[in-house]
Amino acid sequence: MYKLRRYSQVNQLVEAQNLTSFMRRLNYFKFLALQDKKMLEEMRLEKEKLERLQYQQMIKRQDLGIKARKQAEAKAQHEYQKKKEVARLLQVQKDKAYYEREMKALEAESRRIADYLRELYASRSNRMSTVPLGSGRFSSPILGGTMTSPYGWRVHPIFGTRRLHTGMDFGVGAGTPIRAADHGVVLDASWMGGYGKAVMIDHGQGIVTLYAHTSAFYVRPGQKVRKGQIIAAVGSTGYSTGPHLHLEVRKNGSPVDPLPWFR
Numbered sequence: 389m390y391k392l393r394r395y396s397q398v399n400q401l402v403e404a405q406n407l408t409s410f411m412r413r414l415n416y417f418k419f420l421a422l423q424d425k426k427m428l429e430e431m432r433l434e435k436e437k438l439e440r441l442q443y444q445q446m447i448k449r450q451d452l453g454i455k456a457r458k459q460a461e462a463k464a465q466h467e468y469q470k471k472k473e474v475a476r477l478l479q480v481q482k483d484k485a486y487y488e489r490e491m492k493a494l495e496a497e498s499r500r501i502a503d504y505l506r507e508l509y510a511s512r513s514n515r516m517s518t519v520p521l522g523s524g525r526f527s528s529p530i531l532g533g534t535m536t537s538p539y540g541w542r543v544h545p546i547f548g549t550r551r552l553h554t555g556m557d558f559g560v561g562a563g564t565p566i567r568a569a570d571h572g573v574v575l576d577a578s579w580m581g582g583y584g585k586a587v588m589i590d591h592g593q594g595i596v597t598l599y600a601h602t603s604a605f606y607v608r609p610g611q612k613v614r615k616g617q618i619i620a621a622v623g624s625t626g627y628s629t630g631p632h633l634h635l636e637v638r639k640n641g642s643p644v645d646p647l648p649w650f651r
Contacts, residue, residue, distance in 0.1 A: 487549075488549075490582055490627040491549075491551060491582075491627075493581055493582050493627070494581065494582030494583070494626075494627055496581070497580055497581035497582050497583060498554060498643065500581075501580065501588075501598070501638070501641070502638070502641035502642055502643075503641070504641075505575075505596055505638060505640070505641035506640065506641040508575070509594060509640065509641075521571055521572045521573060521590060521591050521592035522570030522571040522572050522591035522592060522595070522615070523570055523571060523615065524570070524591075524595075524649070525570070525649065525650075526569035526570050526597075526615075526637075526646070526649040526650050527567070527569060527570070527615055527616060527650075528567075528569075528650070529558070529566050529567050529568070529569050529597075529599065529633060529635055530558045530560055530564060530565075530566065530567070530622075530633060531565070531567065533558040533560050533564070533633075534558070534559075535556050535557065535558060536557050536558060536559035536632070537553060537556065537557035537559075538553070538556050538647070539553060539554065539555055539556050539643075539644075539645040539646060539647065540552070540553055540645070541553070554636055554643035555598070555600070555634050555635050555636035555637070555643060555646060556634075556635050556646050556647070557632050557633065557634050557635075558622075558632060558633040558635070559630075559631075559632045560622050560631065560632065560633065561622065561631055562603060562621075562622055562623055562624065562631040563603065563621050563622060563623075564621065564622040564631075564633075565618045565621060565622075566587075566599050566602060566618065566619055566620040566621060566622060566633055567615075567616050567617060567618055567619065568589055568597075568613045568614065568615055568616065568617045568619050569589075569597050569615065569635070569649070569650075570589075570591050570597070570615045570649075571591070571612075571613065571614050571615050572589040572590050572591040572592070572597070572612075572613060573589065573590045573610065573611070573612050573613070574587065574588070574589055574590075574607045574608060574609050574610060574611045574612075574613060574619070575588040575589065575590045575596065575609060576588045576609055577605040577607055577608060577609060577619075577620075579625075579626075580600070580626070581626065582626045582627040583598070583600035583601065583626050583634070584600060584601045584602065584623065584624075584625025584626025584627075584628060585601070585602045585603065585604075585605065585620075585623065585625045585626070586598055586599060586600040586601070586602065586626075587599045587602065587605060587607060587619050587620050589613060589619070594639050594640040594641075595637065595638070595639055595649075596637070596638045596641075597635065597636065597637055597638075597646075598635070598636040598637075598638060599619065599620055599633060599634075599635060600626065600633070600634040600635075600636070601622075601623055601624055601625050601626050601628045601631075601632060601633065601634055602620040602621060602622065602623050602625065602633075603620075603621045603622065603623025603624070603625065603631075604620060604621040604623070605619070605620050606618055606619055606620055606621075607619045607620070637649055
């Protein structure tokens with residue numbers, strides 16, 4: 389169309405009758421050219437404006453998409469955390485119920501041991517009950533071992549329950565030799581409920597030591613042992629969260645603080 393129009397304009401200029409007609413036609417064609425240029429510029433500006441609007445709309449859609457995706461991710465994360473918290477609460481409740489059952493069983497076993505020892509001493513003559521079998525001064529049942537939990541009341545870090553820890557613990561590796569704290573006679577070496585595989589040694593005068601959660605026995609009931617003699621190996625039997633030795637000192641059947649016997 390542009391070529392045809394230009395050709396027509398040239399023809400009209402050539403066909404002009406005189407100079408006045410030629411100049412009038414030339415000026416008219418210049419005016420048309422300016423109008424075309426103005427129209428093209430307006431079209432270009434409109435196109436750029438439309439492209440800017442389209443670009444802005446695209447960015448806006450992308451932003452909305454990103455926001456929607458982030459909201460969906462946040463909602464999913466919230467739901468996941470909510471489910472995780474519910475599952476954790478149920479697990480804590482389950483663990484607490486298990487812990488309470490085990491503690492009650494352990495306390496019942498402790499009472500059974502106390503009754504057994506009292507009956508044992510009651511069945512003996514007064515002379516036999518007062519005969520000292522040991523030195524009365526204990527040595528550590530774990531060579532080089534460090535006490536990790538003393539005798540006394542303690543609060544569970546998760547459940548908040550308060551209970552008496554009836555002995556002292558030595559946190560050492562499984563299989564570590566356990567030694568008799570003093571001279572004496574083995575009363576029992578068997579499974580004792582929550583105490584797991586345990587050894588009890590009579591030191592006379594109502595004093596008995598109990599070595600719990602062992603993995604193996606090296607002595608038998610009725611056997612005489614000397615201070616420092618290996619009697620068992622550290623384990624994690626019974627109600628235990630990991631390898632360690634739980635040592636109790638019982639006086640006339642009841643657990644007491646072992647520490648004074650080690651001074």
